Amino acid sequence: MKKLIFASFALAGFVSLNAQQAVTLNVRLKPIQTLIVNTAQKIVNLDYVTKDDYVNGVSSVNADHLSIYSTGGFQVKVKSANAALQNGAKNIQANTIQIKASAGSEPVTGAQYAQNTQLSATETTLVTSAVGGVDKKISIEYKGAGANAYLDNYIAGQTPTVYTTELTYTIISQ
Template identity: 90%
Template sequence: MKKFIFAAFSLIGFVTINAQQTVTLNVRLKPIQTLVVNTAQKIVNLDYVTKDDYANGVSSVNADHLNVYSTGGFQVKVKSANAALLNGAKTIQANTIQVKASAGSEPVTGAQYAQNVQLSANETTLVTSTVGGVDKKISIEYKGAGANAYLDNYIAGQTPTIYTTELTYTIISQ
């Protein structure tokens, strides 16, 4: 009987010592992209004040206009709410405004920045990157037409005459 109990404990001990279980551990990464417009630059004005402004066009450089967080490669796109900037019944075609993207103070490593993109009601790619980043900055320059393109768009009694549209920036994973 003692041999049997000893043998049973030995067997249990042997089984306990060699017992193994496995666990599958997964690291599941979901894409995250955020795009924030600098709150101090939510309104951009292109002011035509002098003859030279109408002749040469004007621009507004917005340093660090966009802040990007992306877990991987991405594209930043822009579009106008309308094909034209509106002031009542009068319009200025959106495609007469150019948008230029460039590296901000915390640039995206290896990003490609579009130059002189014409505004459109269709999304147009401004920035393309194969890598992600945290709090990366993109500067945007808006440039209005020269060559007296807006000469006949002033409306008497409005000082200033304002044509407006909403721009939408979008970030998508790539």
């Protein structure tokens, strides 16, 4: 009888060991990047008002122009909708405008910022970071040409004469 009870306990222990099951738990992280342009800065004007403006060029500094969220390293790129800013039959070449990226009030740790990048109809990298961040800010300065580059682009009867293009900012994982 003792052998039967011992055998029953041994068998029950064996059965309970075989009743265990393994589960594979995966934590699956997908890249998320968001980029938001400061709503108060959706329109940027480069105003040429004085002789010195035409000679030296003008700039518009937009503090905290972009806000980003990224799960890991990323790049921020910019491009113009066209190779030239348009006003009827006249235009100003986009590459006469420079864009400078810099750290905003909540900077991205270790980011590299492009300086004096020419605006183009092809994507140009402005910011590169090996790490992600939450609600990080990027400031952007737009600078129009000096040296009287736009002297002959005023159109009589238009005050002011406005040349325009749309810029597209993109964030991609790296």
